[in-house]
Amino acid sequence: MIEVLRAGALTTVQDQGRPGFAHLGVPRSGALDPAALRLANRLVGNPETAAGLEITLTGCDLRFGRAACVALTGAEAEVRIDRQPPGHRPADVGRPGDLGRPLSLTAGAVLRIGPARAGLRTWLAVSGGLDVPPVLGSRATDTLSGLGPPPLRDGDRLPLGPPVGHPAPVDVTVTPPVPDELRLTLHLGPRHDWFTPAALDLLLGTAYTVSPVSNRVGARLAGAALPRAVTGELPSEGLVLGAVQVPADGQPLIFLADHPTTGGYPVVGVVDDVTPLAQARPGTTVRFHGPQR
Missing domain, CATH: 2.40.100.10 (Cyclophilin-like)
Structure with missing residues (x-):
């Protein structure tokens, strides 16, 4: 499980969406930048269709109940991995993490994603993917219709699927700049x-x-x-x-x-x-x- 310590302004579960249901009044939904989520999934060894998180503007904090590999793509933001018990001052604990590369987390680690410095949204993939129940073949949150899981709230718990692949052997990927x-x-x-x-x-x-x-x-x-x-x-x-x-x-x-x-x-x-x-x-x-x- 992942425990949501701080959900932020709007953090939702997203995958590549549910195309093919417009005749039923259901839009595609899914990640607003599908390629960014696909890249994050490839970095952690997931299928490109695995569900991850779309994190909007203010970041979020997540505690991992098991060891995992994660990757973040999209908006530039400060990333820290806290391996210490709760209650320590942020300046005394943790290590920085990079966007665009696989990051290893131990069981109990807290992943802290700060506010976006440029751009608006960051995508997070976790080895094994988020194993929330699919609706019409997709785990994506549709904020208009209410299909899929609701936007994250503090205290939510998200189940993880079993890892199926190995992290990609890369040091870093290039994030294109956000144009004005x-x-x-x-x-x-x-x-x-x-x-x-x-x-x-x-x-x-x-x-x-x-x-x-x-x-x-x-x-x-x-x-x-x-x-x-x-x-x-x-x-x-x-x-x-x-x-x-x-x-x-x-x-x-x-x-x-x-x-x-x-x-x-x-x-x-x-x-x-x-x-x-x-x-x-x-x-x-x-x-x-x-x-x-």
């Missing part, structure tokens, strides 16, 4: 004709920033409002990962892993890769480019 500005490729449709030509010029020619109310469901953007050419209402239509929906206030919303499968506001376009938004803090600049009209 994201350039996202946008493909128009299916309702871009509901917006004026001026709206499309604004969408492609001006900068937006990531709003503080963004989450795993979607990245809300703040910037120039997009005027509509058609003011009527739409019946609910299907939504996909990366769909750029425009609510009544005219501010674009990019749907992420826990997005709903239907929605009634017009979708002006679809972003072909939302992975960069996994590390986009509030205030990050976003620019769209790519479509021809």
Whole structure:
């Protein structure tokens, strides 16, 4: 078992998600950066589909009930491994750990993951994976529908599966820097004709920033409002990962892993890769480019 000593702002169990159930109203969910979790799993000898943790912004503290190998990828953060009993001052105990490499923990060790210095999310893999019950073939937490385990709370205990492989023989992997500005490729449709030509010029020619109310469901953007050419209402239509929906206030919303499968506001376009938004803090600049009209 892993005991959660400090859950942090939002720490969830994630894997590669549950694709193929949109017709039942179930989105893919899963890690917001699937490649980062796959890498962490490879580093500890897990299958790439094993469940790990997605840790948001403030870090978390975990006590391990057995010896384990762990690996962290994603946002840069201070990592310490405390081998001493509780009650010791942090300055007197523990050793630093690195992101992007396998780390060995003894039984009873406490893994302390600090706040993200850059970026927003860190992914943790543990040898054997997190053995929480799967739902529709996945152990991922879907924060919108409530499928999968709930977000972690202090005092929770997470079961571990048996290790099946050996840690990867690497010293360190390279973590790409987090950019201050994201350039996202946008493909128009299916309702871009509901917006004026001026709206499309604004969408492609001006900068937006990531709003503080963004989450795993979607990245809300703040910037120039997009005027509509058609003011009527739409019946609910299907939504996909990366769909750029425009609510009544005219501010674009990019749907992420826990997005709903239907929605009634017009979708002006679809972003072909939302992975960069996994590390986009509030205030990050976003620019769209790519479509021809």
